[in-house]
Amino acid sequence: MSEKRDGVVLTAEQKRRQRSRNLAIAWALAALCVLFFVVTIAKLGPGVMNRPL
Amino acid sequence: MTLATDGMTTESRAAAGAFAGVSGGEVRDYVALLKPRVMSLVVFTALVGMVVAPGGVHPVIGFAALLAIAVGAGASGCLNMWWDADIDAVMTRTRGRPIPAGRIAADEALTFGLVLSAFSVFVLGVVSNWFAAAFLAFTIFFYAVVYSMWLKRWTAQNIVIGGAAGAFPPMIGEAVVTGTVGWPTFALFAIIFLWTPPHFWALALLKSGDYARAGVPMLPNVAGADATRRQILLYTLILAPAALVPVALGTGGLAYLAVAVVTGLAMVILAVNVYRRREGEAAARAAQQLFAFSILYLFLLFATLLAEHAFGLYAAVPGLAR
Numbered sequence: 410m411s412e413k414r415d416g417v418v419l420t421a422e423q424k425r426r427q428r429s430r431n432l433a434i435a436w437a438l439a440a441l442c443v444l445f446f447v448v449t450i451a452k453l454g455p456g457v458m459n460r461p462l
Numbered sequence: 463m464t465l466a467t468d469g470m471t472t473e474s475r476a477a478a479g480a481f482a483g484v485s486g487g488e489v490r491d492y493v494a495l496l497k498p499r500v501m502s503l504v505v506f507t508a509l510v511g512m513v514v515a516p517g518g519v520h521p522v523i524g525f526a527a528l529l530a531i532a533v534g535a536g537a538s539g540c541l542n543m544w545w546d547a548d549i550d551a552v553m554t555r556t557r558g559r560p561i562p563a564g565r566i567a568a569d570e571a572l573t574f575g576l577v578l579s580a581f582s583v584f585v586l587g588v589v590s591n592w593f594a595a596a597f598l599a600f601t602i603f604f605y606a607v608v609y610s611m612w613l614k615r616w617t618a619q620n621i622v623i624g625g626a627a628g629a630f631p632p633m634i635g636e637a638v639v640t641g642t643v644g645w646p647t648f649a650l651f652a653i654i655f656l657w658t659p660p661h662f663w664a665l666a667l668l669k670s671g672d673y674a675r676a677g678v679p680m681l682p683n684v685a686g687a688d689a690t691r692r693q694i695l696l697y698t699l700i701l702a703p704a705a706l707v708p709v710a711l712g713t714g715g716l717a718y719l720a721v722a723v724v725t726g727l728a729m730v731i732l733a734v735n736v737y738r739r740r741e742g743e744a745a746a747r748a749a750q751q752l753f754a755f756s757i758l759y760l761f762l763l764f765a766t767l768l769a770e771h772a773f774g775l776y777a778a779v780p781g782l783a784r
Contacts, residue, residue, distance in 0.1 A: 417484055419484065423484060423486065426485075426486065426487065426488055427484075427485070429488065429489050430485065430487070430488075430489055430492075433489045433492075444526055444529070447522050447526075448522060448523065448526050448589050450522075451520050451522035451523055452520075452523065452589070
């Protein structure tokens with residue numbers, strides 16, 4: 410089996426779009442982390458870690 | 463150019479990378495799938511539902527809940543675009559949308575919509591309560607399945623019944639705050655519900671050719687333009703007094719009363735205008751004016767309630783307890 414499989418080769422335009430989508434997802438995930446942190450504090454208060462195990 | 467059954471051209475699909483299993487859309491295409499203009503209306507009316515609700519909610523929780531409601535609304539819009547891609551492809555107003563234009567593959571939009579639906583319902587349940595989350599889930603189901611898949615291509619009453627989906631957000635807003643729903647936000651639901659037919663039928667009068675080409679049974683195509691004009695007038699005559707119900711319930715104060723009376727009268731005048739002018743340029747202009755003003759009308763009613771409750775401008779109507 411010496412046949413070479415190229416797979417999907419993205420064009421420059423497709424790579425650019427992929428990069429912008431990746432950045433948008435990264436920003437959305439970062440924003441969600443901040444949101445969930447702030448919501449946790451708002452719901453449970455600053456003493457969230459201060460409880461018996 | 464080859465037009466496939468899903469409305470995408472083979473050329474545009476190849477350009478988007480849809481054949482190769484590669485996403486081809488820009489970020490703005492995914493944003494467009496969420497129907498941002500509808501989303502902004504949903505956020506606005508849900509916010510008003512939250513501020514008129516008895517009691518209060520922590521601003522952070524309120525913000526997170528609104529975000530979840532917005533994403534849920536966007537997800538239902540995305541599922542609607544996935545289902546209606548074939549219709550969108552033949553209508554001038556919608557053929558530039560991401561799926562019919564071939565920038566995003568239909569399957570990708572379906573996945574995007576389903577994931578966002580589940581995520582938004584889960585987040586709303588976690589940050590507020592599960593009744594509000596269930597209400598959001600029902601609203602998404604109502605818009606994507608009951609309206610888009612069932613009513614839209616089947617009956618001329620599609621937007622009358624389907625309008626409920628667009629009218630639920632104030633009630634979801636109240637559910638976030640109180641964990642239940644009451645008459646004040648039911649009155650807001652009724653206003654949006656009664657507003658939807660004159661608003662969309664005014665547009666349908668202008669775009670009846672589009673809807674006929676797409677095979678969507680909008681009222682002007684099924685019952686004729688004159689019957690549609692009569693229905694627009696009837697709904698507006700019910701809508702204008704219905705918009706005063708929040709005053710009777712004590713939700714709307716003096717400012718709201720003034721705005722509801724003045725803008726309600728303007729709506730009735732514009733609806734009468736649509737009813738009377740039935741030919742040519744004047745008829746199209748009348749429908750256009752009603753369509754444009756109906757957006758302003760709903761915005762003013764809800765903005766006044768927001769101003770009264772969120773910025774302390776509420777002054778009770780004499781003789782009516784808050």
